[in-house]
Amino acid sequence: MTARFEDMLINSLLYGVLAAVLIFFYVPIFTLIAFSLQEGRYLTLPFEGISLKWYGELFKSATALTALRNSSLIAAFATIFSTAIGTAAAIVAVRYRFRGKLAFHALTGAPLAFPQLLLGIVLLLWFSVLGRWFGFNTGVVTAIIGHVVYITPFVMVIVAVQVYNFDPQLEDAARDCGATTWDVYRHITIPLLWPGIFSAAIFAFLLSWGNFYITYSLAGSTRTLPTFIFSGIAVGSSPLYPAIATLVFIPGILLVITAAGLRRKYSGGA
Amino acid sequence: MNTAPILQIEDIHKDYGTYQALKGVSLSVRQGEFIALVGPSGCGKTTLLKQIAGFEDATSGRISIDGRDMAGVPAAQRPTSIVFQKLALFPHMTVAENIGFPLKLRKVVPAEIAARVNEMIALMELKPIYLDRLPRALSGGEQQRVALARSMISSPKLLLLDEPLSALDVKLKKVLQSELKRLHRSVGVTFVHVTHDLEEAMMLADRICVMRAGHILQLGEPADIYYRPADAFVAGFIGETNLLPVEITRRGKDRVEYRGTGIADETGAIPVRFIADQVGTGQALMNVRPELIRRIGPGDKAECSMNAQVTEIFTKGGTVQYRAHTPEGYDLAIEIQGTSDLPMRVGEDVRLGWAKKDIWVLPAGAA
Amino acid sequence: MDHSVSRNWRDPELLLKALPSVLLQTTCFIAPLLMTFLLTFQRTRDFQLRWTWDLATWTDVFTKPHYWTILGHTLVMAAACVAISMVIAFPIAYGLSTRFKRWENEIKILITFAFITDATLKTFGWVLFLDKKGAANFLLAGLGLPPESVAFLFTDWATLLGMVYNLLPFAIFTLYLSIDNIDRNLILAAYDAGAGKWRAHWEVTLPLCKPGIWAGSVLIFLLGVGVFLEPKVLGGGTSPMSAELIRQTFETRVNWPLGAALTLVLMTVSVFLVLLFTRLLNMKRAGASA
Numbered sequence: 001m002t003a004r005f006e007d008m009l010i011n012s013l014l015y016g017v018l019a020a021v022l023i024f025f026y027v028p029i030f031t032l033i034a035f036s037l038q039e040g041r042y043l044t045l046p047f048e049g050i051s052l053k054w055y056g057e058l059f060k061s062a063t064a065l066t067a068l069r070n071s072s073l074i075a076a077f078a079t080i081f082s083t084a085i086g087t088a089a090a091i092v093a094v095r096y097r098f099r100g101k102l103a104f105h106a107l108t109g110a111p112l113a114f115p116q117l118l119l120g121i122v123l124l125l126w127f128s129v130l131g132r133w134f135g136f137n138t139g140v141v142t143a144i145i146g147h148v149v150y151i152t153p154f155v156m157v158i159v160a161v162q163v164y165n166f167d168p169q170l171e172d173a174a175r176d177c178g179a180t181t182w183d184v185y186r187h188i189t190i191p192l193l194w195p196g197i198f199s200a201a202i203f204a205f206l207l208s209w210g211n212f213y214i215t216y217s218l219a220g221s222t223r224t225l226p227t228f229i230f231s232g233i234a235v236g237s238s239p240l241y242p243a244i245a246t247l248v249f250i251p252g253i254l255l256v257i258t259a260a261g262l263r264r265k266y267s268g269g270a
Numbered sequence: 271m272n273t274a275p276i277l278q279i280e281d282i283h284k285d286y287g288t289y290q291a292l293k294g295v296s297l298s299v300r301q302g303e304f305i306a307l308v309g310p311s312g313c314g315k316t317t318l319l320k321q322i323a324g325f326e327d328a329t330s331g332r333i334s335i336d337g338r339d340m341a342g343v344p345a346a347q348r349p350t351s352i353v354f355q356k357l358a359l360f361p362h363m364t365v366a367e368n369i370g371f372p373l374k375l376r377k378v379v380p381a382e383i384a385a386r387v388n389e390m391i392a393l394m395e396l397k398p399i400y401l402d403r404l405p406r407a408l409s410g411g412e413q414q415r416v417a418l419a420r421s422m423i424s425s426p427k428l429l430l431l432d433e434p435l436s437a438l439d440v441k442l443k444k445v446l447q448s449e450l451k452r453l454h455r456s457v458g459v460t461f462v463h464v465t466h467d468l469e470e471a472m473m474l475a476d477r478i479c480v481m482r483a484g485h486i487l488q489l490g491e492p493a494d495i496y497y498r499p500a501d502a503f504v505a506g507f508i509g510e511t512n513l514l515p516v517e518i519t520r521r522g523k524d525r526v527e528y529r530g531t532g533i534a535d536e537t538g539a540i541p542v543r544f545i546a547d548q549v550g551t552g553q554a555l556m557n558v559r560p561e562l563i564r565r566i567g568p569g570d571k572a573e574c575s576m577n578a579q580v581t582e583i584f585t586k587g588g589t590v591q592y593r594a595h596t597p598e599g600y601d602l603a604i605e606i607q608g609t610s611d612l613p614m615r616v617g618e619d620v621r622l623g624w625a626k627k628d629i630w631v632l633p634a635g636a637a
Numbered sequence: 638m639d640h641s642v643s644r645n646w647r648d649p650e651l652l653l654k655a656l657p658s659v660l661l662q663t664t665c666f667i668a669p670l671l672m673t674f675l676l677t678f679q680r681t682r683d684f685q686l687r688w689t690w691d692l693a694t695w696t697d698v699f700t701k702p703h704y705w706t707i708l709g710h711t712l713v714m715a716a717a718c719v720a721i722s723m724v725i726a727f728p729i730a731y732g733l734s735t736r737f738k739r740w741e742n743e744i745k746i747l748i749t750f751a752f753i754t755d756a757t758l759k760t761f762g763w764v765l766f767l768d769k770k771g772a773a774n775f776l777l778a779g780l781g782l783p784p785e786s787v788a789f790l791f792t793d794w795a796t797l798l799g800m801v802y803n804l805l806p807f808a809i810f811t812l813y814l815s816i817d818n819i820d821r822n823l824i825l826a827a828y829d830a831g832a833g834k835w836r837a838h839w840e841v842t843l844p845l846c847k848p849g850i851w852a853g854s855v856l857i858f859l860l861g862v863g864v865f866l867e868p869k870v871l872g873g874g875t876s877p878m879s880a881e882l883i884r885q886t887f888e889t890r891v892n893w894p895l896g897a898a899l900t901l902v903l904m905t906v907s908v909f910l911v912l913l914f915t916r917l918l919n920m921k922r923a924g925a926s927a
Contacts, residue, residue, distance in 0.1 A: 096644040097643045115885070121896065
């Protein structure tokens, strides 16, 4: 009787905290979505009316479209490079024993605990000095490099979980069946690591797509969606910015749901 | 029968850093033989199997299969197939894809692969409806058959089995053991079976190779290993036994004189054919299997006998096991088949005896 | 279970997989850090870097209390953020690994999405929500509360709210992983030994997820000392934190050596504090078990 009561108490407490935290997480997101629907010119309440007018404005704004294009470009390249490098590093970190393994872990994982802004600044100094010597300016390429440095450790951690759950004996079994190193990768390793690689790629894309700090430091005069929005953060600005923000959410929602679905499909047993 | 060795292992050493997993192992296996490698974990049996399969290179030594030196030949190109303890079925491939995988890698045309897969399915007595299922939808025993089918489809010269039955329950294990025996007879392939289960090895193998700490302790037919173990370790490893300390006083041409505390023996001598070669004068152990000891009634006689008091009784279906304590401080294990006409009770003082032919004297040494 | 294979650096498979990340992090992380260190010994004149090799910047850093006040403020804010995040994250992580099984996936998706959404956007959302004429006050006024009840935008409290908001998911994920790894049988064993729910929690669950609590705290602390967006946007720049100061040094004053020195001071002090606390906790544990 008392145990049941205690159980109920704990349950309601936990669900209460969960609900509060979820609301907390979504307050700014829903606020932005709401404000993007304001018909009037200013970000004030009450709304003058509800409309999708600012979304229309968005597609007429050349700067917003350029920012969208830059975001996509940087995110696409950063995803490809960080996924490839991070996946390889994950296999090394989990599967191999070698001299200097600890140093390898520290080196490849360090950017995870390094504040993004400082990473951006340190890289900015580096590229500025190198740029002075070799004659280049910061821009899309340096932003991509910065993103790859920051995102690769995340990819490594996500893929490492998949590698850890992967039975390496399967590779031995494939070799025993007559598979060459390449066959093993093509038929066994990559298909089986795929859910992890795919989730990591999605994660990488979203981290890059929404990245502010590193882009801000390293993209030079190039604007991406987050840096463009940063320039418009102020209550006095127009609902154009919340409208962009809402659009930025969309690929995130789609990709997170896809990744979760995929993981569940693969984790059914085995 | 062709007696040319299909597998020849010569003085294999394998070191992992400073740890020596194999310390000079030599073994010769005949075509069509079923050989079992047994020993406690860490004895090197699985390491030896990996050397044969080609997953690891030996530190030194030579392995040849069918007369061909295997040095530098990767696992993929060896005429061997392995069945892993955890089976290692590919979870993302169907049963048919799993079984046909070795042929697919050899670029065999799909129609031929399908035909061969069907043959293997029939051989393994698997139902064809399983072909399109994923391995995890199958039971443990069925998965076992799929793994065997995948290993057999490429017609290997050597089938290596790495404790594939150890994870199964007793009943299923029995079924698959007889399956393996049948398969071995019907395909005529040489089997090398690693196991820590001696009963399994006895039941399946033509010859058993007992390993410990990177060495082969004894290689021989099951009965040899059981009744004529090379040392105390082998004797103890392969089932419960009684090892009684004796002192060899004189080693003659056809008989050996001995003294054993508490052992009554009219002649005080054992024919040499019951003595291991390494035994000299001095300390030795007399090995007597529990099932060869019997109770001696009044007026009855036995070549060797001892007094003891029964301390415990375990009834195990058809056999009854007893423990008896001797005044000299030894604990004897006795196993008696069925209902004996001289049953024993706990606390009873009894006289236990055995025949000279049931004795095996082996060197005293660390067990 | 350990199923790692021993590999030599001469092995092409190891080289091929390890080299890209090693090269990336040495050329684009370690080398820039070293460069940053070297830059602190230079000077800027007329917005141009001069290679002078002297200690002028460091003298400046160590003589102006201003920098250290800001650093102290930053550390306090980061520590507060760690404490609040951990307290909030624990029930969530605990629930996720024990009681929310039915909705586990959905909850994880919701948290992941909130986490992955760009901090700039969400911070902007908070501004719109917390502003004097923002959504919160509008809603509260609708409920009959006096106008401008929510008036803490552009204070340290708003900064702290933003920091907790942006870093909380790190706490939830690290704690979740460590609680999820606890063998349930240990907790059942504690019940079996007669411990009540709370007692089992205090004496079994909490101590066992200490590594997770510690890892999460370190991560949040290190990320927390580097925040810039929150103090600038939510705090309104009224009480700057180190990262904001560094940003200004680079951007407005174009003093690279000073910016570099301040960056290094911030990182060194934070890492030193983390190591110090790790040491203290270990000593306490060693003392307790002796």
